[in-house]
Amino acid sequence: MTKKLLKTWQKPSITPHQMGTLNKFGRPVSGDYVEKIDGVAVSDLLREYGSPLFVISEKRLRDNIRQMKRAFESRYQPVIHAWSYKTNYLNAVCATLHQEGSWAEVVSAFEYEKARALGVPAERILFNGPHKKRAILERCVTEGARIHIDNLDELYLLDTIAREFDKVTSVTLRLNFDTGYTEDWSRFGFNLGSGAALDAAIRIGNSSHLKLRGLHSHIGTFILDPRAYQVQVEKMCGFMELIEQQTHALIDSIDIGGGFASQNALQGSYLPTEQVVPTMSQYADTICGTLLKMTAQREAQGKPRLKLILESGRAVVDDSEVLISSVVAGKRLPDGRASYVMDAGVNLLFTAFWYNHKVKHTRPLQGIPEETVLYGPLCMNIDIIRQSILLPPLSVGDSLVLSPAGAYNNTQWMQFIEYRPAIVMVHENSLVSVVRRAEKLEDLNGFESLPTHLNGQFKFAE
Amino acid sequence: MSEHPLNNFLSLYSDSLKRLALNDSGFVFDPMTGQSFTVNPCGLELLKLMQKQKDVELINHQILAEFDITAEILERDFLEFSEQLRRYLK
Amino acid sequence: MKTASKKVHQLTVAITGMNARADNPGPGVAVARCLREVAKFEGKIIGLGYDVLDPGLFQTELTDAGYLLPYPSAGEHELLERLQYIQEQEQIDILIPCLDAEILSMIHLQDQIAELGITMLLPSEAQLQLRNKDRLHQFASSADVKTPKQTTITSSSFFYDCEKKGWSYPLVVKGQFYDAGIAHNPEQAVGLFHKIAAVWGMPILVQKLIEGDEVNLTGLGDGKGNLLGAVMMRKRAVTEKGKAWAGMTVHDEGLLQAAQKLVAALKWSGPLEVEMMRDKHGDYYLIEINPRFPAWIYLAKASGNNLPWTLLEMLQQQPLSKLTAPVAGTLFIRYAQEVIVSLADFEAMTMTGERAVELL
Known part of the structure; x- marks a missing residue:
């Protein structure tokens, strides 16, 4: 006996046509x-x-970082990628990227400890962010991590610690400024326009134990116009010239932070993602081109070639x-x-x-x-x-x-x-x-402890 | 035992359902309100049956004979569909 | 190539921008009209729109068939797939994109669209970007054309101390893609800043307001730096959205020279519209360069230069019909008219996104 072939059921639905918004294509x-x-x-x-x-996808993650490094290294060398832990600090993700050569960029004691526990040497860790208490700063100084100084209190504390441990410590200064393309992230680091950054550089120059070796800034997130990075590199290099003249600083690295956009669609975005998000080559072209132009004279002056440090997170892992x-x-x-x-x-x-x-x-x-x-x-x-x-x-x-x-x-x-x-x-x-x-449940209850007198003897209402 | 909720709907909305112009493309036109709709194939099937039938049992019987679906899911989906129609045919 | 052998009057031409709301019409219907009124034209015109209520999709006297396209925000892949489908139905030879928002997608897809057998005359991506709102002043000054003083800002605090920096109200506050408003004081400016930034993002452009007459020019760039068939128009009356509803051909040497300089510097290829302001001192300021025909393109045809037709001749590498210097003083007045659509056609457009050519 043949059974009748039944048709597939779909949930019935009816949709009114709303004029002016009607286009299912x-x-x-x-x-x-x-x-x-x-x-x-x-x-x-x-x-x-x-x-x-x-x-x-391990393959995708490796492809992404390799592609990004190719885009930059074919235009400028040396390039260091420091993995932004806060973007995704799963050990498996961090370890994959460290296998690909990325350093660690951390912004808290927790992230620092996580990187160290994973086996990242301290000198391959960049310690960023506004929150660094004395204990973790002491550990960084002892172990030799690169600290990105965010504010004056941190600068003085770090100077004290370096003297107490009698350890000459290389540091990076975090800068902020208006690029004309992005919102000014003035809460992090020292402002260029107000003179605060120069004051800080001079103060470090006067320290017996702190050596200013790096400049860092992070101009924002999901940056869609590569020209913002051009302004950033120009301003940072201009500042570098200034402080190298005015203090004994010799800068060895320019850290441009991250902020490269991924292929995600920001809510309210009007154009399709592929039209607004620049390719890695476009970012690299602007950044490396500007850096080469701004540092053309350095070698002739006997100064070391700058390391270009990238802290891209989203564009690598998203x-x-x-x-x-x-x-x-x-x-x-x-x-x-x-x-x-x-x-x-x-x-x-x-x-x-x-x-x-x-x-x-x-x-x-x-x-x-x-x-x-x-x-x-x-x-x-x-x-x-x-x-x-x-x-x-x-x-x-x-x-x-x-x-x-x-x-x-x-x-x-x-x-x-x-x-x-x-x-x-x-x-x-x-x-x-x-x-x-x-x-x-055990994982979450494991954090808690119940005082003895609260254990049981519940009197539920009938 | 109370009446099946869909029987109530079918008798109440019988006239409104009958006036709908149904097209096999899934285009539905309500000549009274001037509103047009898109309905999916199973919705169209149900609308066609509802224009002929006021008894939910008979409609269910037809659908169950034709589609790969349990009575329980049909009842749930039919209820939800009737809520949609109630809204648009007011 | 298949299209090169075809006579211009036998081409199948697809035109986008079939929207025509009375206060802000797209150029597509006017472009179709320019072609349809050429006596020897025997080809087909395919209207492409984005909304079921785009009237050009249903105007049988202008378009032989109408199709909906996916919105630009859906992505280029979707657009190409849809064009592939339409091409299977209609065998289009030439596509004339008429909306700003789709030009970049069309440039990106140009090779793939050409593989379908459809040709377009478009600027390059670099040429298109030189005229982006946030770069226009740089480019224009390199071409020796003035633009209103402009700066980009990312913080609304600018508006409270801008007068110290040499700015004075009223100011124009603009988004990087669309939208603009005039602010007469800091409070209005800050309001506009936040409203526009919320929709179009940062940065925001601030411009000095130029008071005077708006004069517009349309023409074709030949890709070698020449401006062909220029027609100039001054708006005589505008809609609430600032779009012309009456305008008159003019001959304005200052506008023409500026446009020629711009086209030469850009080596522009394809249709364009140049919008300028002439202030009370007789100085010209460039406001915008649009990468397409304007909605008033029928005035160009009526005053002697049928630019859409010339575009077809250029694309077919045929000798160009004679272009003239239009006489000043031809007036257009726009009016609204009802297009009647049968339930069957409305149903077809709604359900399938197309009104196909009727087989006789």
Whole structure:
């Protein structure tokens, strides 16, 4: 007996045409889906490690850093990349980048200790940021890490420590200034225009134990106009000339920070990402070209060739990691839009506050794409992954791949309401390692201790 | 036992549902309000049946015979679809 | 090449910018009209729009078929896929992009679009960028053309002490892509700064306001530095959005010379519109160079230079029809008219994004 072939069911839906906003040819439709990540099936990953799940591609991470170094080293040498720990300080990510030659750029005692524990020598660590207490500064001075001085109090404290330990300490001065292209990040470092930076350089010049060897500035984040870096390099090199004349300083490195944009879509951005985000070559062209021009005379003057230090984080790691999340429930909103409750929200994808992440399904989906809201699992009104996206109807259990997720999510995520899930890394041979296991109740309760008299004897109301 | 919630909807909205012009492309036009809609194929199937039938059991029977779907999921999706229609056919 | 052998009057030409809201129309419908009114033209015109309510998509007297394109923000890949599909239906020879926001995508996709058999006359990406709002003053001064004094800022504190630095109100506050407003005092300026920065991002451009007459010029750059077929127009009445609803051809030597200098310096290739202000001293200030035909392009045709037609001749490497120096004093007055659309056509555009050529 032949059984009648049944047709596939899709959730029925009807969408009114709103004039002036009507164009369903505007977005990719159902054909575009991700079945595998570096050769490993998404469904296998979810079966093995559960949902939600962060997945890192080791190959992509290595490709990214190599490509960036090629872009810069083909135009200028020597170039040092210092991995910005705060962007993603998973040991597996840091170790991969250290294997590729990157130094560590840390901004707290915690990050410093993490880098040292991973096996990074102190002299390959750049210590940045506004918060450095005496204990960690003492450790840095003893071990020989390069400290980027942020403020006067730090300068005087460091001078005292260097004298107490009688250790000549090379330091870098952090600068801030207006490039004309970016918001002035005047809260970090010493201002150029006000003369504060020059005062600090002279004060270091007068110290018996501090040697000013480096200049650093970080002009902002997600910088879309490479000309901002041109102004930055010009200003830093101009300042270098000035202080080398006025003090005994001999600068050995220019650290331009990070801020290169990734292929993520800032909310409210009008043009497509590929048109606004410069290529690594465009950044490198501007930065290296300006640096070569500004330092053309140095060798003739018998000065060492400057190291160019990059602290790029987002552009290296962002697109090497994705978050896979599954549909828990679907709900039709009173205004007619489709909505889904996902098992990952802003607790895990913290960057969803600022970026419209790409969303791809993991199997071909039938049906007409319609305006959809993706909610996270939190019992909080702000927990929204995508405010508006065209998606075909989804069913409970369907999974979505959210990308890029490598920058700032595994560091800024919150253990709020939910456990944090596992993070796996897919290696170049398609083998998979758990690089951070999912949290369990014991992990979180392990931090706590319950005073004896609060243990039990609960008197619940009837 | 109370009435199936969808039977209530079907009798209340019978006239509104009947006036809709349905096209196989998924284009739906309401001649009374001048509003047009896009409906997906399963939604279209349900609308066609609703224009002929006021009894939810008969509609369910037809759908279950034709589609790869359980009665439970159909009921859930049909309920949600009727909420959408209630909103647009007011 | 397939198109080179084809006669100009037999071409299939696709034109974007079929939007035509009365207060701010796109140029596409006017470009289509310029071509359609050439008596010997027997080719097809394909209208490309971004919204179901773009009237040019339905104007059967102007366009033989209409298709929707994905919004520029959807990305270049989506645009190319859509063009591939349309090309399978229509065998387009020439595409005339008419909207600012799509020009960069078209430049990026030019080779792939050419592989489909579609040619365009576009500037290079470098030429296009020289005329970006935030670089225009640099480029213009290198071409010896004045621009209003301009600076880029990233903090609204500028507006409180700018008078000490030689600025005076009123000032023009502009976004790097779009949007601009006039501020008469620091409070208004700060308000505009935040409003524009929220939508278009940093930096913000500040310009000295030039008071005087706005004069516009359209023409074609031949890519070698020559400006062909220039037609000049002064706005006589504007809509609430500052767009012309009446304008008159003029002959303004100062405007013409400035435009020639700009085209020569850019070696511009393709259609363009130069917008300038002439102040009370008779000095000319460049406001904008648009990389496309203007919405008033039909005035050029009516006063003797059918520039869209000349563009087709250039692309087909045919001898150009004679271009003239248009007589000053031809007036245009824009008016609104209803385009009637059947439910079937509306349904087709809504459901499939196209109104295909009807087979007879």
